[in-house]
Amino acid sequence: MRVIFFVLAMSWQMAASAQSFDLSHTAFTDVLNDHVEVxxxxxxxxxxxxxxxQNRKALDKYLASLSAVEPGQYESWTHEQQLGFLINAYNGFTLQLIIDNIDKFESGEADSIRDLGGVFSSPWEKSFFTLLGEKRTLDWVEHEKIRGDFDEPRIHAALVCAAVSCPKLRAEAFTGESLETQLEDQMITFLSDRDKNGIDDKGIYLSKIFDWYREDFDGLRDYLRAYSRALSGDSGSGDNMNFQYLDIRFVDYNWKLNNLENR
Structure with a gap:
């Protein structure tokens, strides 16, 4: 009888947590504000x-709230709320993966997230967290769920895998209410970062992200044309630039940890 009561109590607690999930992701914004330097x-x-x-309780509590969300609750949300939830989950559990292995970085055993993989698997293939009722991997969140369910190439400027060459990690969570503005800002910011993307005398140079996920952009040149001002760094000259005749090359990716020392 006590076992039945305990199981029912735990089920009720998880359901209540999921039902009361804060779609403004305020707790994650607080964590990012405290530990991300722009x-x-x-x-x-x-x-x-x-x-x-050293101060991980707030992050752990937030990630536990993500894990408590049941599939039915997730399905009841808007398209924007779902995507914001998944982006935050990817970024948040990536942070967890790094701090779970902080001793390896401090000892020099690890230099980048890629050093956290196993002999036959990458760190993105590790099932180390629960999401939507099952143990998941970062690859599942990105490739199966986000890329599988959403036709939104700007997510590649929002998902951050803890590397220097990644887009910047926002010092705020993504929310359904602000998602359109946030994703657009992320893409413009990413393309405006001259260490990662831009135009020089050789043509257009881009992050390897645009090479790895080229199929998601449904015509890369046409897609970039809409962001010509961000790429050119000129508020006027980029508008009339003929992208059709510019060579495109992809720059090397810096996988070093996006910590304060590697700024």
């Missing part, structure tokens, strides 16, 4: 991982 005129950011590791 620099280079707002184009880049770095994470104070040692500080986050």
């Amino acid at each position: 620099y280079d005129d707002g184009l880049k950011s770095a994470v104070n991982y040692p500080e986050l590791a």
